[in-house]
Amino acid sequence: MKAHEIMIPQVHKVKESDSVRSVIEKFIEHRISGLPVVNDRNEVVGFVSDGDILRYIGKHEDRIVDNFYYAFVIKGDDEEFEEREQRLLQLNVLEIAKKKVIKVTWDEDMENIAAVLGKKQIKKVPVERNGVLVGIISRGDVIRNTFKSIL
Numbered sequence: 001m002k003a004h005e006i007m008i009p010q011v012h013k014v015k016e017s018d019s020v021r022s023v024i025e026k027f028i029e030h031r032i033s034g035l036p037v038v039n040d041r042n043e044v045v046g047f048v049s050d051g052d053i054l055r056y057i058g059k060h061e062d063r064i065v066d067n068f069y070y071a072f073v074i075k076g077d078d079e080e081f082e083e084r085e086q087r088l089l090q091l092n093v094l095e096i097a098k099k100k101v102i103k104v105t106w107d108e109d110m111e112n113i114a115a116v117l118g119k120k121q122i123k124k125v126p127v128e129r130n131g132v133l134v135g136i137i138s139r140g141d142v143i144r145n146t147f148k149s150i151l
Contacts (some may be wrong), residue, residue: 001110006145007127007135013038014093016045021089023048036126037097042133044126046097056096057084103128104137114142 013036014023026035027050037046088096102120104113106129116125117139127135 001145002106003104003108003110003113003127003137004106004129004135006110006113006141007137008141009135011036011126011133011136013133014048015039016092016094018093019089020048020053020091020093020096023093024053024089027053034124036101036133036136037093038133043131044101044103044128044133046094046099047101047126048093048097049123052096052098053088056088056091057081101126105129106134110142110145113137114146117142 012026012030012032014026016037016039018037023035027033034047034049036044037048039045102116102122103126104116106127108127113125117123117137124136124138126133127137
């Protein structure tokens with residue numbers, strides 16, 4: 001099975017000029033946890049997830065130890081948290097989004113997509129055709145399509 005056979009073609013997305021406020025509104029409205037960020041040509045230029053939001057509002061100190069990244073939680077007061085919330089809403093989406101986006105092509109085999117989602121520990125992967133966003137595939141899409149004929 002190929003990516004275009006299992007992908008969801010109606011992709012919720014945000015533009016690279018959007019604020020984080022619009023991202024959070026889409027998360028809430030559509031009950032989703034991640035969105036591709038696209039430019040005016042509908043090319044994927046980033047991906048923003050609920051994890052990116054949590055990393056920003058959670059008070060932490062980043063450290064790198066022996067080439068491993070660690071985020072240490074530091075206790076803070078509620079006023080600082082609320083300030084981070086307000087600051088976050090005003091940011092441009094690309095200030096918190098991942099810019100190195102893992103994507104698959106329209107004709108990618110499902111077993112390769114499953115391997116990417118599992119190995120990279122990501123929940124969703126954008127699908128491109130000729131460099132343009134045409135769909136999205138989640139872990140659930142792969143599992144449903146893999147096992148629907150035998151269960």
